[in-house]
């Protein structure tokens with residue numbers, strides 16, 4: 001069961017926050033599963049581009065989010081971590097022990 005609530009997709013009991021955009025070349029989203037995210041903050045120093053911060057989400061829970069300033073340029077911001085297309089063993093994902101971070105490209 002999948003429904004949309006603002007920028008969140010509601011999948012069963014999980015709230016998936018999707019940050020990013022689509023353009024003519026593809027879809028560039030970093031998704032954070034708020035049910036898995038425990039707000040540990042490990043993704044913050046792991047990301048060389050400093051795109052994450054932990055703050056209160058729309059549901060009043062502390063969770064990682066992608067900073068507003070990076071949401072419209074993720075294709076380029078993340079390019080050094082993945083010079084060719086395809087989801088790799090990315091620094092952000094390696095740091096996130098609960099596996100809350102997913103990239104769409």
Ligand code: SF4
Pocket residue numbers: 030046047048049050051077078079081082090091092093
């Ligand atoms: S792929 Fe690299 S730059 Fe992009 S969010 Fe992950 S660690 Fe940060």
Ligand code: SF4
Pocket residue numbers: 032036037038039040041042043044054063064095096097098099100101
């Ligand atoms: S490392 Fe994972 S669990 Fe920890 S704050 Fe970042 S997204 Fe959340």
